[in-house]
Amino acid sequence: MNSFGVRFKFTSFGESHGQAIGCVVDGMPAGVKFDFDLLQEMLNKRKPGQNSFSTPRKEEDKAQVLSGVFEGYTTGAPISIIIMNENTRSKDYEKDVFRPAHADFTYYHKYGIRDYRGGGRSSARESAARVAAGALACMLLREFDIEVVSGVFGVGKIDSCLSSDEFDFDHAKNSEVFALDQNLEQSFKDEILKAKKAKNSIGARVFTRVKNPIKGLGEPLYDKLDSKLAHAIMGVNAVKAIEIGSGIQSTYMYGSENNDELKNDRFLSNHSGGVLGGISNGDFIDIKTYFKPTPSIFLPQQTQNIQGENIIYELKGRHDPCVGIRGSVVVNAMVAICIADALLLNASSNLNNLKQIYKKNK
Ligand SMILES: Cc1cc2nc3c(=O)[nH]c(=O)nc-3n(C[C@H](O)[C@H](O)[C@H](O)COP(=O)(O)O)c2cc1C
Secondary structure (H helix, E strand, O other), X not given: OOEEOOOOEEEEEEOOOOOEEEEEEEOOOOOOEOOHHHHHHHHHHHOOOOOOOOOOOOOOOOEEEOOOEEOOEEOOOXXXXXXXXXXXXXXXXXXXXXXXXXXXXXXXHHHXXXXXXXXXXXXXXXXXXXXXXXXXXXXHHHOOOOEEEEEEEEEOOEEOOOOHHHOOHHXXXXXXXXXXXXXXXXXXXXXXXXXXXXXXXXXXXXXXXXXXXXXXXOEOOOEOHHHHHHHHHHOOOOEEEEEEOOHHHHHHOOHHHHOOOEEOOEEOOOXXXXXXXXXXXXXXXXXEEEEOOOOOOOOOEEEEEOOOOEEEEOOOOOOOOOHHHHHHHHHHHHHHHHHHHHHHHHOOOOHHHHHHHHHHOO
């Protein structure tokens, strides 16, 4: 559907070439200091048309906050944020042709109606709304010193050899391709530009870390934290897989290699990625996300049109050569939303928590 979350819940609206996109966030507690600069900064990181590693579609993505904030603080009412679409070019899109690997095909067959303009609702233009909701989640998490950081550790066939503890999140923040490994910044850029020049696209891999998570986040059994994270991240366009902690690698290990031993109230390693039994254990929550290459490429490809005819299609228009780059910002936002939701849900998980809240307020 178009909503995500239980206590911290957002609904997104809008299409790629409609008038606007946006979100309504319900469940943000009252009294959180509203940081408009953070909201705009996160949107700016995702916004298109900033450099040659993203689509040339230039959008300002200026957020307007319509409700739920008064005199600089959240009021507990739904917060609605709207972002206008200003640089649409619908004539670039064929009314009747399905782009290979794009959701044009499945949306048409599911709904029987087609907003072909920029992919309509299936376009990742919608992901700006997720980033706006994610910024609100970050404002809440900040109050608990929880921070979510992300960056790119692999593009195409190039992967960083660094361990996750060596990733440079500060470098990634200011890198045009959000590279977590300074030494690979140029190689990542070269790979993307090589694919772009060849009228092609390329896949990428993203690492996300939740710093300083509180122990106890996650609602067993059907809303385990890792399953919620997977739900949130797999819902981002073009994500094909995620891993928590050592993920797939742990299936090649002995228990003695994979087990995170405990000493002096600390884990000596973090193969679990900070989640045990669907509940955060207080260690970093580490997630890898795998993005496929952008479906829209400019090479001739076989496809079909709405009439069912086989055709050779050479697409025109503006597209990201590597969606994993801007996608990393969206993943970061979705993780923040998951953690904010888990934080609010956990407040009523045991009597002590509840007593602390109500006794203090008596
Ligand atoms: C930030 C971001 C930007 C994207 N930009 C494009 C794009 O310019 N062209 C395109 O064909 N797909 C783009 N995509 C991916 C498609 O939206 C997506 O692959 C498509 O809807 C099919 O869905 P699926 O890959 O999740 O199965 C983008 C994805 C993200 C996360």
